[in-house]
Amino acid sequence: MEMSEAQGYVLPCGREMETVWERLGPADSSLADTHDLTCEHCSAARQSLVILQEVTGKLASEEIAPPLSLTGRIMSAVRAEVRRHHMLALPGAEPGRVQISEQAVAAVLRCAADSVDGVRARHCRIFVTGREGAVDVEMSLAVAYHRFSADAVEEVRERVRTAAAARVGIALVRLDLTVEDLYDA
Numbered sequence: 001m002e003m004s005e006a007q008g009y010v011l012p013c014g015r016e017m018e019t020v021w022e023r024l025g026p027a028d029s030s031l032a033d034t035h036d037l038t039c040e041h042c043s044a045a046r047q048s049l050v051i052l053q054e055v056t057g058k059l060a061s062e063e064i065a066p067p068l069s070l071t072g073r074i075m076s077a078v079r080a081e082v083r084r085h086h087m088l089a090l091p092g093a094e095p096g097r098v099q100i101s102e103q104a105v106a107a108v109l110r111c112a113a114d115s116v117d118g119v120r121a122r123h124c125r126i127f128v129t130g131r132e133g134a135v136d137v138e139m140s141l142a143v144a145y146h147r148f149s150a151d152a153v154e155e156v157r158e159r160v161r162t163a164a165a166a167r168v169g170i171a172l173v174r175l176d177l178t179v180e181d182l183y184d185a
Contacts, residue, residue: 011041020045024053088126090169091133102126105135105168112163113139113156118147122180129173136174137164142181153177 009017015035020042023031036042086102110121122140129136139160143152157175164172 011039011045013039013041015039015042017045021049024049086126088128088135088170089132092169100168102128105164105170108163108167109137109139109160112159112167113141115159116152116155118144119152119156120183131173133169134171134173135164136176137172138176138178140178140180142183143179145182145184148179148182153179 011017011020013035020036023033023036024046032046036046087099088102088105090098090100092098105126106124110124113119113121113124120142122142124137124139127136127138128134137160141153141156156177160175160177161172164170
């Protein structure tokens with residue numbers, strides 16, 4: 001069985017809709033035969049197909065710009081991607097081993113840095129020190145021009161250390177903060 005036989009739609013007059021579509025052509029063309037022009041079923045199908053052709057032509061010719069928030073949404077999804085092959089063991093009094101992805105830890109620490117007014121966390125890298133529940137962290141920041149000061153960086157340092165201990169249960173052995181960029185808020 002051919003593909004067209006399996007998928008074709010036959011009008012009540014016996015003509016396939018695909019044949020009507022192929023003979024549609026521009027208004028001044030003579031692709032249609034007498035049957036196409038005189039048969040009530042084919043005429044109705046032609047009228048519907050002409051409308052469909054006009055509407056799809058208009059839609060196809062429209063230029064659609066992506067929303068302004070698209071890049072931000074894509075980057076959020078990329079940052080949220082969990083890479084489970086980089087796991088960090090958490091300390092605990094209970095028997096057994098509890099692990100968390102380094103990506104999840106980085107997300108918590110970036111969130112803590114972002115909570116400081118005028119600061120945006122950029123990159124956060126986690127390095128396991130060898131001791132259970134202890135890590136080194138390198139984080140880059142963008143700071144609003146009006147907010148840039150040693151106090152702002154120290155506030156980020158305090159919030160990141162607090163979040164690491166309270167929310168994740170790890171100790172930061174080393175926390176390196178780098179201000180990569182200043183922005184106008």
